[in-house]
Amino acid sequence: MRQQALTGALLLVLLAGKAVAAELSLSEKLGLLAAAYPDAIERIDGSGLVLRDGGPPVVIDDGRKKSHAEKLAAADIEDSLSQIYPLGACAPSPAVDFDPGRIRSEALLKRLYGGSAAAVRRDLVTVDWFGQRLPVARRHGTAAALKAVAAELSHHAALKRYLSPSAGTFNWRPIAGATTLSVHSFGAAIDLDTGFADYWRWTAKGKGAQGYRNRYPLAIVEIFEKHGFIWGGRWYHFDTMHFEYRPEMIAIARAAGADACGR
Numbered sequence: 001m002r003q004q005a006l007t008g009a010l011l012l013v014l015l016a017g018k019a020v021a022a023e024l025s026l027s028e029k030l031g032l033l034a035a036a037y038p039d040a041i042e043r044i045d046g047s048g049l050v051l052r053d054g055g056p057p058v059v060i061d062d063g064r065k066k067s068h069a070e071k072l073a074a075a076d077i078e079d080s081l082s083q084i085y086p087l088g089a090c091a092p093s094p095a096v097d098f099d100p101g102r103i104r105s106e107a108l109l110k111r112l113y114g115g116s117a118a119a120v121r122r123d124l125v126t127v128d129w130f131g132q133r134l135p136v137a138r139r140h141g142t143a144a145a146l147k148a149v150a151a152e153l154s155h156h157a158a159l160k161r162y163l164s165p166s167a168g169t170f171n172w173r174p175i176a177g178a179t180t181l182s183v184h185s186f187g188a189a190i191d192l193d194t195g196f197a198d199y200w201r202w203t204a205k206g207k208g209a210q211g212y213r214n215r216y217p218l219a220i221v222e223i224f225e226k227h228g229f230i231w232g233g234r235w236y237h238f239d240t241m242h243f244e245y246r247p248e249m250i251a252i253a254r255a256a257g258a259d260a261c262g263r
C-alpha cells in the first residue's frame with residue numbers, strides 16, 4: 001500500500017516535470033547529514049546538532065518561517081536541507097528560487113571548518129590541480145575528495161581546458177552582493193577555468209535563471225558529484241564554474257533518487 005502510494009507520488013512528480021523523486025523526512029535528512037561528517041558530528045538530540053568539538057549544539061530549526069531570500073541570508077540547518085539537489089548529466093534551466101545547496105547554515109560551516117580565516121588556514125593542505133597548487137581544507141576528507149576528482153578527471157584529456165587554471169579555492173570572503181560567507185571561506189569550494197563561466201549576476205539585470213547558460217561538459221559535473229561535490233550550475237542563482245564539498249547534499253540526493261534528467 002505504502003509502495004503504491006509512493007509510486008503514485010513518483011508518477012505525479014514525473015508528470016509535473018520535476019526532478020525530485022521521493023520525499024524524505026527531516027530526521028532522515030539529519031541522519032544523512034550526521035553520517036556525512038562522522039568525524040565532527042556526534043549526535044542529534046533535542047538540543048540540536050551536537051558536535052565533537054565540545055561547543056554548544058547547533059540549532060536545527062529556529063522555528064521562523066522564511067522567504068527564499070531570508071533563507072539565503074540566515075539559514076538554520078533545516079532550511080539548508082529544504083531543497084533536494086538533483087544528480088546527473090543533465091542541466092535543465094533551474095526553476096525560480098531553486099537553489100539546492102546554496103542555502104547554507106553558516107553556524108554549522110564555521111563549526112565544521114573554523115570560525116575565522118586563521119582557524120580555517122591552519123587546516124588547509126595543498127592539492128595538485130593539473131600542476132597548480134591549491135589550498136584546500138583537510139577536514140572531513142575535503143582535500144582527499146578533490147584529489148580523487150582530479151585523478152578521475154585526468155583520464156579525460158579533452159576536459160582539461162575547462163578545468164585549468166582554476167580560478168581559486170580558499171578565500172575568506174562574503175558572497176558577492178551578500179553578507180553571508182562563501183564556501184570558499186572554508187577551503188571547501190573550487191572554481192574552474194573562468195573562460196567558460198556563466199554567473200547569474202552577469203546576465204541581463206541579474207535576474208537569476210532567466211539568463212541560464214552552461215558551457216562546462218556535464219561529464220565534469222558527474223565526476224565532482226560522485227566524490228561529494230555539488231555544482232553551482234544547478235541553481236537559479238547559477239554559478240557554473242563553482243563546485244563545493246557538500247557530501248550531505250549528495251547523500252540526500254541519492255537517498256531521494258533526485259535525478260536532474262527527470263528520469
Ligand SMILES: [Zn+2]
Pocket residue numbers: 184189190191239241242243
Ligand atoms: Zn566559487
